[in-house]
Amino acid sequence: MLKLRTTEEESSREISQLRQAALENNERLLDEMLCQEIYKKVINYRGGWGIASTPLHAAVSKGHLSCLQVLLTHGALVDCVDVKAQTPLFAAVRGKYLDCVLALLRSGADPNGSAYNICSPVLTAARDGDVEILQELLKHGAEANSRSRVLLWTSSARVSSGPLYLAAVYGHIECFKLLLLYGADPDYNCAYARLLSTIKQPKTVLEMCLRHGCGVEYIQLLIDFGANVYLPTLIIEKSTKQNEAVELLLQERGNPKALTSLCRLAVRRYLKKINKMHCIEQLDMPTSLINFLQYKPLPVMIL
Incomplete structure (x- = not known):
């Protein structure tokens, strides 16, 4: 040196x-x-x-x-x-x-x-709300989950300070959805299960979104992408936004997910496991099913 x-x-x-x-x-x-x-x-x-x-x-x-x-x-x-x-x-x-x-x-x-x-390009793009750059990073194989070991060891609250958390607290809904589409963990947004097990009462992304009063749309996306709705501790404040989000969460707890949604989550988890999330469009199946796997709206049938 x-x-x-x-x-x-x-x-x-x-x-x-x-x-x-x-x-x-x-x-x-x-x-x-x-x-x-x-x-x-x-x-x-x-x-x-x-x-x-x-x-x-x-x-x-x-x-x-x-x-x-x-x-x-x-x-x-x-x-x-x-x-x-x-x-x-x-x-x-x-x-x-x-x-x-x-x-x-x-x-x-x-x-x-x-x-x-201690930071990464994905964390920076998510914080700044730069959707185009974030998409290019993810398309080229960037990790959608937190990869900063330093932040993970700092405190229990830091577990959720990955790209999903940053996109939510800075109000970047498109970045938030994009990260989920590319396989971000909707619970802890963390790829290090071993580290999670060492932290007492780690905070989920869902809980942090509730605490920060993020809009209902963030809670709905987390639910749609398979977040565990039983993990967060519900602390209801006077914020109208939070009350709406908590109500949505309670409704989800009282109703089981549709079988189609569970199948979609299972397919996406497997693709993430084999590092093929970016290959969804190449699957040999009808376009309607590919769109469903990518959470794209289905065409409206006119009778």
Whole structure:
């Protein structure tokens, strides 16, 4: 590590020049520099003290697609990390640069970002309500459940601070539904059952939505996607929104699910288990059944 740091410091001038060209969106200059070995050898370096990111991070941070493509063509690592363990994809999602997000994903970027970062591209997109970017991440295999081990260990309330929770409390209903469609766990939104078992009285997404007074539509979606309606502790406040949500929940507790809904949930759980949720449209079955599995409204029959 010390050797790498020394090398980066010695080459800080070349790294700074690459970063500056990327920041200024000067793709021609960037291409000319990277044809020289002195610049090419430092393409994935962050530089000396005070320089936190690589030239690729610099290009993405401004949404400069052409410079991003030049850097990738010359061998920039698509999943290189900055000092915060954030990948270029994370920076593109944070900046809401859809074209850069697509370019990075098509070049093989990990849609989940770096495992060493406490956040993730999906969490960021869900919080910001960016439906298009979130969909592209999920289509390219991003995990719809919380993957931050640090947050899970912090406190029991943090168990529900995954993408579903963030989409709900920030009022992004389309992101909320999209996450559920791509297999987000409607109970804990967490993929680590072992960690859940170590936390006393973990909070479900349903309970957190009730506590935060989220609209009835969030509760209905959780119910439709198979949330356990018997898990949350009901705390009724004066909020009209919450009273409506609690009433809906109590109605669901008193009525069994339709057999068709149970079959849909069973098929979707199996597809999630074998990591084929994105293949629903390719199933050899009638379009009406595929639409049903994707929670699309059925066509109205006119007699």
